[in-house]
Amino acid sequence: MxxxxxxxxxxYRPKIPATWWLRKKSYFLFMLRELSSVFIAxxxxxxxxxxxxxxxxxxxxVAFSRRLSSPGWIFFNLIALLFAVYHSVTWFQSTAVVxxxxxxxxxVPRQIVTALHIGAWIVVSLGVLILFLALKx
Amino acid sequence: MTTEKTTEPFWWALFSAGGVVAAFLxxxxxxxxxxxxxxxxxxDTGALYRNWWVKVYLFVLIxxxxxxxxxxxxxTLNDIGLKPINKTLAVLCYGGAIIGTAVTAWILFKV
Amino acid sequence: MAEPTITLNVTRYRPGQDQAxxxxxxxxxxxxxxxxxDALNHIKDQIDGTLSYRxxxxxxxxxxxxxxxxxxxKLTCAAFLRxxxxxxIRVEPLVNFPIIRDLVIDMSDFLDKLKSVKxxxxxxxxKPVAQGEYLQTPAELExxxxxxxxxxxxxxxxxxxxxxxxxxxxGPAAIALGYRYNMDSRDQGKEQRDVIGNHDGIWDCTxxxxxxxxxxxxxxxxxxxxxxxxxxxxxxxxxxLMPWGER
Numbered sequence: 117m118x119x120x121x122x123x124x125x126x127x128y129r130p131k132i133p134a135t136w137w138l139r140k141k142s143y144f145l146f147m148l149r150e151l152s153s154v155f156i157a158x159x160x161x162x163x164x165x166x167x168x169x170x171x172x173x174x175x176x177x178v179a180f181s182r183r184l185s186s187p188g189w190i191f192f193n194l195i196a197l198l199f200a201v202y203h204s205v206t207w208f209q210s211t212a213v214v215x216x217x218x219x220x221x222x223x224v225p226r227q228i229v230t231a232l233h234i235g236a237w238i239v240v241s242l243g244v245l246i247l248f249l250a251l252k253x
Numbered sequence: 254m255t256t257e258k259t260t261e262p263f264w265w266a267l268f269s270a271g272g273v274v275a276a277f278l279x280x281x282x283x284x285x286x287x288x289x290x291x292x293x294x295x296x297d298t299g300a301l302y303r304n305w306w307v308k309v310y311l312f313v314l315i316x317x318x319x320x321x322x323x324x325x326x327x328x329t330l331n332d333i334g335l336k337p338i339n340k341t342l343a344v345l346c347y348g349g350a351i352i353g354t355a356v357t358a359w360i361l362f363k364v
Numbered sequence: 365m366a367e368p369t370i371t372l373n374v375t376r377y378r379p380g381q382d383q384a385x386x387x388x389x390x391x392x393x394x395x396x397x398x399x400x401x402d403a404l405n406h407i408k409d410q411i412d413g414t415l416s417y418r419x420x421x422x423x424x425x426x427x428x429x430x431x432x433x434x435x436x437x438k439l440t441c442a443a444f445l446r447x448x449x450x451x452x453i454r455v456e457p458l459v460n461f462p463i464i465r466d467l468v469i470d471m472s473d474f475l476d477k478l479k480s481v482k483x484x485x486x487x488x489x490x491k492p493v494a495q496g497e498y499l500q501t502p503a504e505l506e507x508x509x510x511x512x513x514x515x516x517x518x519x520x521x522x523x524x525x526x527x528x529x530x531x532x533x534x535g536p537a538a539i540a541l542g543y544r545y546n547m548d549s550r551d552q553g554k555e556q557r558d559v560i561g562n563h564d565g566i567w568d569c570t571x572x573x574x575x576x577x578x579x580x581x582x583x584x585x586x587x588x589x590x591x592x593x594x595x596x597x598x599x600x601x602x603x604x605l606m607p608w609g610e611r
Contacts, residue, residue: 193287
């Protein structure tokens with residue numbers, strides 16, 4: 117049975133505006149999640165620039181660190197941190213969806229998988245902190 | 254599998270790897286670089302960055318999230334109506350990440 | 365005492381007559397156990413016979429009555445008036461589809477895409493009847509079972525902003541159904557479902573996740589798409605790094 121198709125000249129095709137993501141809370145939060153990647157990249161470039169200062173000697177490195185104490189930079193890093201944390205949490209939630217975990221016959225609930233990832237994240241962060249403090253000299 | 258010659262899986266793999274690195278490691282580094290050092294909670298002369306293992310770690314930390322950004326931002330720009338210029342966007346985004354990779358390698362090598 | 369009523373603001377569009385859709389308000393009796401579909405049926409039977417819409421089973425298994433209820437894609441047989449009363453209810457055709465008339469949308473694009481994923485068991489060689497039926501363990505069934513629950517209601521397409529801005533996107537339900545067959549142990553047709561791994565297949569998806577939120581049967585198409593990305597990526601790397609290997 118081939119069926120008939122509707123007359124295309126009489127169809128009404130609504131247009132989707134480029135601001136579709138402002139119309140629904142879930143779409144807006146999605147956009148924020150995507151934008152978190154921008155702030156993460158920007159921060160890493162700032163970090164890279166700070167590391168670059170070392171090629172000019174340790175005084176340049178310390179001087180740049182001091183520049184980062186200005187209110188403007190503190191504000192930028194605060195925003196970057198909020199976005200980075202938002203990325204981490206949403207990433208671990210996504211991981212639970214993409215990679216289902218089986219314990220024998222049962223499926224581990226997604227919230228538990230996410231929580232375990234967050235736990236690992238805290239442990240890794242503390243690990244980095246401790247290693248840095250121990251090795252920085 | 255795919256009859257279309259698509260390299261999407263390659264970029265998606267880099268996007269995923271970058272996402273994992275960013276998720277686990279970036280927040281603590283923002284705290285160190287953006288707050289602990291500038292506000293004097295700890296002192297540091299940067300001597301640690303001369304160590305080659307640390308350089309490898311830093312390369313992974315900085316470069317992979319650049320590919321995460323490139324892929325994600327490319328798709329975001331497509332989704333907000335810039336699809337007609339998507340070839341240009343691809344060059345800017347993925348090209349940016351590749352340039353970032355080279356610059357990072359060069360700086361870490363020089364330190 | 366007058367019976368309580370609730371107002372439905374319903375999209376009207378007459379092809380060949382109207383330039384664009386308009387809204388018509390109808391006051392229908394408010395009953396505790398009525399759903400939006402009951403209200404639409406009341407409008408058609410008692411108030412305005414010219415209103416057009418699709419429906420069938422009225423119990424959430426046929427997938428015919430999908431519409432936007434206050435901007436959310438819903439099966440109108442599952443949207444209770446009491447959850448909106450006393451506020452007015454906006455009833456519109458599913459977004460992201462062309463409108464044929466009133467609340468009826470053109471679903472040909474979805475049907476074409478569904479067909480393109482070859483949603484049937486594909487065998488390299490058919491098993492002769494004399495050899496008996498295919499056997500499947502409970503675990504093998506579990507691997508794809510939730511993705512069999514799709515009723516083709518297209519709420520996921522209405523929820524997906526990527527499908528909205530890119531009509532070539534294969535879309536949640538079609539990909540989920542392709543994945544259902546790829547994950548079925550009886551199937552040997554993964555290579556033939558190459559439309560899934562193409563640019564307008566899984567790779568257009570940015571994991572907004574709204575498709576799974578609105579799905580009335582908990583199919584979780586978002587999960588199917590992301591897992592397909594993992595599978596396709598693994599296969600891609602294997603074919604590059606070990607081209608001699610058997611897939």
